[in-house]
Amino acid sequence: MSNLLSGETSPYLLQHAGQPVHWFPWGPAALERARRDDRPILLSIGYSACHWCHVMAHESFDDEATAALMNRLFVNIKVDREERPDLDQIYQTAHQLLTRQGGGWPLTVFLAPDGTPFHSGTYYPPEARHGRPAWRDLLESVAAAWQSQRGAIDQQGEAVRQALARTTPQATASEPAAVLAALGGPLQAVAGAWLAQRHDREHGGFGGAPKFPHATDLAWLLERGVAEGDGDARDIALLTLTRMAQGGLQDQLGGGFFRYSVDERWQIPHFEKMLSDNGLLLGLYAEATALTGDPLHGRAVEDGAGWLMREMQAPEGGYLSSLDADVEGREGRHYVWTSEEVRAALTPLEWDLASAHWDLIAAPNFEARHWHLGVVRPTAQLAATFDQPQAAIDEIITTVRAKLLARREQRLPPGRDDKVLTSWNALAITGMVRAAGLAGRPDWLQSARRAADFIHDHLWIEHQGRHRLLATWKDGQARFDAYLDDHAFLIEAMLALLQADFRLEDLRFAQALADELLDGFEDTAQGGFFFTRHDHERLIHRTKTGRDQALPSGNASAAWALQRLGHLVSEPRYLRAAERTLLLFAAEVAHQPGAWSRLLQAAVEQQCPPALIVLRGPQAREWRDALLQRCLPHTLVLAPPDATTGLPAPLDHPLPAAGGTTAWVCSGTQCLPPVHRLDELLAGLAPAPAPPTGR
Template sequence: MITKNRNNLYKDPSPYLQQHKDNPINWQVWNLETLNEAKIKNMPIILSIGYASCHWCHVMAHESFEDIEIAQIMNNNFVNIKVDREERPDIDFVFQSSFQLFNQAGGGWPLTMFLDENAVPFSGGTYFPKTAKHGLPSFKDVLTQVVETYKLRREKIIKQSNLIIKSLTLRKNPVINQELVPILNETITRLDQVKGGYIGSPKFPTFNVFETLIYFYNKTKDLTYFRPVDLILNQLCSQGIYDHVEGGISRYTVDENWLIPHFEKMLYDNVQFISLLSSYIKIKKSVYFEKKLKETINFINKEFKNKKFDLLGSAFDADSEGEEGKYYTFEYNELHKIKGIEEFYDVKPQGNWEGKIILKELKFPDKKIQGELLDIRKKKKKPFFDEKIQLDLNCMWISSLVDASIALKEKYYLETAEKYFKNLKNKYEENDLHHSYSKHNVFLEDYAYYIKMLIDLYDATMDINYKEKANKIYSDTLKKFYNNEKNIFQKNPLTNTDLFFNPIDIGDGTIPNGNAIMLLNMTRLGKLKDAKNFSQSLYGYLNIYKNHMMTGIRSLDFYKEIDSGKDCGPDGCKSI
């Protein structure tokens, strides 16, 4: 039984929810009991979604969620729910999609959605400031307006829920006969030919785009597809988005030169960075990229470790000691004492960001200079580390180690991958996989990346146990996630009952979507010598899946795997 007149987040292990357990707002966790409370009270819901290392989530928390007056408005008029998007990516996906439907624009975090008493959204935004600025209304004004609107139009708002559900369900643009080549060519026209990545700012690495270009270069040997990969990797490795002291990359940069990062470090970015570097090195040897690859792996292996389980946590915060980027930036008087540093980094007295220095590499430094930089950094307080273990991301990490082992031709990385797999088996039972803290939550991506990891390990070791496990988990995935009515995998289990509709994801997000990875898994399993029957099923699925494709650029992963499966027919699959 929930007690609505108090904050109940203290019961939840999520680091993000723990950050809000002392707010004066009566935050509740998302569950059927909380949702039922809204129905009983005929009250709208405020749904606030974020994650522990999110900078703007922290800003809104300090400005608004710690404010007594705002808390009173929320407590008196809403059922208030907090969700960790890394713990419940399905909820995040549904309500980010809702935001995009309402606003015809991309979402983000914090996500602030207003739901009717049946948990169907009717309005929303992302970050709202405490006082109106930069064209955004104050959060207090937004709350007041929503309260009045719901009182006056409650019945109309509730009646429109079916239209919203229908609109979200049909959010795709079928392009059944469209080929990958024109989609890729259109993508290339949107890339910055000088600075890399998409034109403009902010700059995100968008690894799925460059992995697709690598895939198509390997297929065609057309350098048009390889050059953007070469450019983006040079930028990622040399500019401020890369941590030149410890390794690894930040989430994105706010400028178009890849210099000024938003300093949070996410596991999902770094494992994809490792895999893209490995894909490049398999094609073209590069001592420089090999150094960056090893440095990033060493950093992730050392600093992202959840020591209790010997698996990896999720992210490092952007802030430390109440200041964004303090751990990662330098004062000029700290650096000019290092002999010869100007030869390796762009170091000027005036700095390059708010009077401080973000390291930009001119030449790969020697270990002595890196050691002196690390000594300076060790005097600072580290940012908060979210040690939450996510199954899909740990599977991606293991796969990235296999990629690195092949690219570098070093057994150490494969041995490390197998050690992590043993740790994974110790935490997760294969008959009862779960995403993170709660054993009740698991998603398509968890199963899809688990299968991919097993196939990667099998290909690298030829250990039959990995292949047998992959086949078993594949069968489990069909039973748990395959929607026979829509002929596609849905994001959450078929038994899910706490969302107003069950989402199907084929669009590109922070990681390749579960349906794309399942297509890859099906293609790879279908190409095994003893899998003729499997390939017949795959041939049927490929023809069905084409009906679900969206506008090309948003579904590059999906298109790539559709393309990779074209050599699978009713008589079997052949390697490309």
């Protein structure tokens, strides 16, 4: 036996390819070896930007004696959770069932040769500490239990399989119309109250430390604030976005947001940067900027889009996955500063302002006399303190940020996971397109277009006479059948692109993806979509979940996207599949309304279809751009080029006579009279964006 990871494409697996552990990738060879030798499997799941994954790798997997013990007692399998979210979902759930505790990474699970888990944990240290056993002691005790307690292990395994099966929702016999009406009506307010109760009204966000962005919840709250006039929902979302942008969760110099905050004040983050988080937050901050005119939110958009294009877009066009938290084994090393380093880079006046802005004269907020930058005194406060115009203060702080970023770029950079994930690219495309429309930035739109074309050209592969979507690409090789999230998020991205830059081929691609979603994933008996295809590798469980996690729910996103696409192309199959999905999960939403924000968004549009605005005529693009710069929830804006043929009926309106431009506004089967003036169209839709607040 030997380490078999060197032929993999995952940067995370390749990080472990030189270790003395005889790692297998997940696959038939590893499972057959475990069956043949009747040895348990040690399954280790992580990802390349994971700090504690690196710690455990250095402490244990790089150690010859520890590796020898692992090799003697177990068949060792290493999995990248970003390539195989199907496995991660199953074994994170199994870990919670076995331990009654939350999971995380690295996830460490001991399996019977058939894949059934019988013991699990997360990070284990080399010596016992903080209530965790020493890794080698655990290995010995688990192997001994496998030999002496096989009957109990088999019995527990059967119980785990049954418990996993019970996590799959079942359709109810309730009256569908009443269920859907409740989901799109009263339960919306119940969910809003649930989030409001957990909202930190001083620092923003939900709950205490560690504190995550909850981008999907914020997007629903902001939409509810605009569409329903729910001022509390709007305030919760905007306060949280403001506090995150001021704090250390945002990279104050280079742009983009880190994974989460280890404290409740958003000061010190876990320093990994994920494409998925930033794609979700980018569009959200763009919406907030359009609503409030707040320059703090606007800078988050500008810097976030700049970071994505500068550091995360591959030359081929796709967006890359993540930046590591660690440099040379120290988390945050690339990002933190001593006061002496900052002072040396600046003029005396710049130092005075920067030290006050980030409070660098207080006690260091990070380890070893270092600061991680977060805004303590906004520029408006500095302007009053220094008796200077705020514009002048803003200009100096902008110069300071540029100087420090240039100095920081001379440091050793964090490692970058340079694989292209279809689902995360789709989230980033949607965020970039929405930000481009709201800010009027064609360069951002072009960046998103390049990423979308890359996915279509390199991950939409011909397979047995039809096309099939793949999940990941690295070094010219596309791998793994795409999952539910890949399809649902990519349909959403195509819908965003169709509004910003209509191409008929994008509409056809969206329809092909929707057909694959229905044919390959739908549970036609119970409703909803499985996470894996019908012809996927047989695992111990097939997940079907509707709750949002760090990412929006794939089932909820599928329902939302299929509804919108169904109205665009008059396809009842899409609408029926979306309705069955909402019905399947409605009982769970009623029982516990938290973490269903994406499904609630879909439920609103199931009850009241989104407004469809079709623009035709020589000024259609100008009208489109004016509409896209507004926050218009539950609205689709499309401006097909006048020469486009083969449009579906809802989009196929006649060209106006005498060179005029016309808007057709419909919702479902109800249409308003055509509108021939832009000012009339805008006046009937939404108020103009708010002026800057100066905050």
